[in-house]
Amino acid sequence: xxxxxxxxxxxxxxxxxxxxxxxxxxxxxxxxxxxxxxxxxxxxxxxxxxxxxxxxxxxxxxxxxxxxxxxxxxxxxxxxxxxxxxxxxxxxxxxxxxxxxxxxxxxxxxxxxxxxxxxxxxxxxxxxxxxxxxxxxxxxxxxxxxxxxxxxxxxxxxxxxxxxxxxxxxxxxxxxxxxxxxxxxxxxxxxxxxxxxxxxxxxxxxxxxxxxxxxxxxx
Amino acid sequence: xxxxxxxxxxxxxxxxxxxxxxxxxxxxxxxxxxxxxxxxxxxxxxxxxxxxxxxxxxxxxxxxxxxxxxxxxxxxxxxxxxxxxxxxxxxxxxxxxxxxxxxxxxxxxxx
Numbered sequence: 001x002x003x004x005x006x007x008x009x010x011x012x013x014x015x016x017x018x019x020x021x022x023x024x025x026x027x028x029x030x031x032x033x034x035x036x037x038x039x040x041x042x043x044x045x046x047x048x049x050x051x052x053x054x055x056x057x058x059x060x061x062x063x064x065x066x067x068x069x070x071x072x073x074x075x076x077x078x079x080x081x082x083x084x085x086x087x088x089x090x091x092x093x094x095x096x097x098x099x100x101x102x103x104x105x106x107x108x109x110x111x112x113x114x115x116x117x118x119x120x121x122x123x124x125x126x127x128x129x130x131x132x133x134x135x136x137x138x139x140x141x142x143x144x145x146x147x148x149x150x151x152x153x154x155x156x157x158x159x160x161x162x163x164x165x166x167x168x169x170x171x172x173x174x175x176x177x178x179x180x181x182x183x184x185x186x187x188x189x190x191x192x193x194x195x196x197x198x199x200x201x202x203x204x205x206x207x208x209x210x211x212x213x214x215x216x217x218x219x
Numbered sequence: 220x221x222x223x224x225x226x227x228x229x230x231x232x233x234x235x236x237x238x239x240x241x242x243x244x245x246x247x248x249x250x251x252x253x254x255x256x257x258x259x260x261x262x263x264x265x266x267x268x269x270x271x272x273x274x275x276x277x278x279x280x281x282x283x284x285x286x287x288x289x290x291x292x293x294x295x296x297x298x299x300x301x302x303x304x305x306x307x308x309x310x311x312x313x314x315x316x317x318x319x320x321x322x323x324x325x326x327x328x329x330x
Contacts, residue, residue, distance in 0.1 A: 013290055045271075048267065051289065051292055055247060055289060058289060066262050066263050066264050067262070068262065068264055074268070078267070078271060080268070080272075081268045081272035
């Protein structure tokens with residue numbers, strides 16, 4: 001079974017948890033996800049923990065009677081006793097995140113671009129026109145801000161999963177939105193190159209397919 | 220972590236192997252068996268990291284099997300390497316037990 005199938009199956013089991021148990025499980029899984037364990041191993045451990053907590057739930061036992069009160073220490077013991085991510089797993093995970101972010105942001109760029117609207121209007125009116133979409137510096141800057149900003153926020157949230165949420169997270173999210181908007185607005189007049197809409201759609205499909213068919217099987 | 224729990228964890232691995240040796244079993248059953256034999260405050264959560272460690276060191280093997288009460292459980296069985304490890308653990312335990320007993324025997328006589 002691949003990691004995605006395991007994740008789907010675990011999500012189904014997760015729905016059976018009580019609110020209190022689900023909250024504790026979410027904190028633990030988020031903490032494990034940002035640790036040095038492969039995605040596949042995290043889903044295997046998640047499955048074991050879900051079965052453990054669901055059976056305790058059926059027996060009428062409290063989650064703390066199974067795991068104890070110190071979830072962070074429990075997770076640290078788990079991390080200590082698992083095999084760390086290999087270099088190839090780390091590389092493929094980074095490629096997967098990068099490709100996912102790229103095709104999502106490229107799709108958004110196509111959707112909001114005024115050039116796309118012109119192209120569609122021309123097609124509806126049976127007019128021949130330019131099929132190219134400009135890629136501006138604003139898009140590149142906002143893509144980089146969203147990509148790196150999201151990575152740091154997700155890692156920060158994971159590391160602090162057992163603590164009361166800090167205002168830093170809100171500032172971080174606000175910062176990403178602000179700088180990506182400012183970047184895309186202020187730098188949108190600097191056109192780097194133009195690309196054919198059909199070529200761009202093809203690239204998105206290829207990136208999506210590569211992730212789903214090849215990369216996801218290696219992480 | 221206090222000294223008592225450090226000592227307990229060192230011993231627990233060998234005892235978990237012994238429980239698994241008797242028959243293929245799962246986390247909750249192992250923790251219950253250990254409690255029955257006098258290990259205090261042992262929960263499934265206490266032994267889960269140790270089971271991961273034993274599995275990582277190829278001393279036990281986990282297999283998913285149907286459970287009568289819910290989702291599939293992971294049942295653990297001993298590997299050949301695990302079987303040898305029990306023997307090592309038992310020999311080392313006997314040496315330790317003898318040494319501790321020898322050191323504390325004067326104290327028992329005084330009491």
